[in-house]
Amino acid sequence: MARFEISDHEKAALGATNAGAHTFFDLGMMYSTGRSVPIDYVTAHKWFNLAAMNGNKEAVRLRREVAAEMTEAEIAAAQRAARDWMRMGGSATGRSAA
Numbered sequence: 001m002a003r004f005e006i007s008d009h010e011k012a013a014l015g016a017t018n019a020g021a022h023t024f025f026d027l028g029m030m031y032s033t034g035r036s037v038p039i040d041y042v043t044a045h046k047w048f049n050l051a052a053m054n055g056n057k058e059a060v061r062l063r064r065e066v067a068a069e070m071t072e073a074e075i076a077a078a079q080r081a082a083r084d085w086m087r088m089g090g091s092a093t094g095r096s097a098a
Contacts, residue, residue, distance in 0.1 A: 021054030028059060032066055041066050045078035046085065 028047035031040045045066050051059035067075050 021051045021056040021059070024048070024051035024054065025056050025059050028062060028066075032062065041070050042074050042078045042081065045070065045075065046081040049078065049082040050085070 024047045028044045028051060029035065030037050031044035031047060033039070045063055048059040048063035048066060052063055070078070
């Protein structure tokens, strides 16, 4: 599994890298397990959602598992965060919008 430095995480979060399903999946794992960051299921769900949109089948399964621990309001917030991330220059494939 790839190791992310904080700067890599920040770039991926801002859409500044050509991140893909693997990067999004790893970010979901970080936030769902608390690896190098505090556990945050809303953020984990967002990253798993983006990974799933890129065809990562494991992300689909883990997004469901994380959602089982969340309220409906938290799931809605995670879905909004994924949409906002894409709208703010990211995309489901991690390429910045031109």
